[in-house]
Amino acid sequence: GAGVSQSPSNKVTEKGKDVELRCDPISGHTALYWYRQSLGQGLEFLIYFQGNSAPDKSGLPSDRFSAERTGGSVSTLTIQRTQQEDSAVYLCASSLGERDTQYFGPGTRLTVL
């Protein structure tokens, strides 16, 4: 079976532009997570979905960040008015249930010029 997929794999954008990052979880996984990995901050939790609901958005760095999940499957992380400090690898993970093992996608490397 297919693992978690993410697109694009790389995204270069200019400061101030909006970007959308996509995550396609493992089929049947109800829980979906976004994390960010950067040199200075390590791996940080951003947001958690259970089905289409996001009970925990506490890791989103600012109101420029938003995410949604539709059909209990695909999720999109949107960053508006990107800043250079948003440059990082954005990792998506999914799990069967909320306390099960999380399986990660290959990540999207975002570079903001």
Place this chain on the structure above:
Amino acid sequence: AQKITQTQPGMFVQEKEAVTLDCTYDTSDPSYGLFWYKQPSSGEMIFLIYQGSYDQQNATEGRYSLNFQKARKSANLVISASQLGDSAMYFCAIQGDYKLSFGAGTTVTVRA
């Protein structure tokens, strides 16, 4: 709040030898899970092994084993018979409710 500490930023190991990666943690959750992930230079996080806080036996998965000492709050990963393909960054993580909190990672380089 949960915290993971990995004190070894980098380690070298000879091929076919064993290596132990240290991980200590702090949590207020009575029930939690401990995970180890491998991140090769390609960037993908690969799940290696899991230990539940109430598991009596130490977890093993092929060449990976977890030395879990609950009273000391440590969950060290042992990789036996190292291979060149084991060269990567290794992350220890703790899960209380749903989200993972990661340590800073340890880079392992396997020498031929």
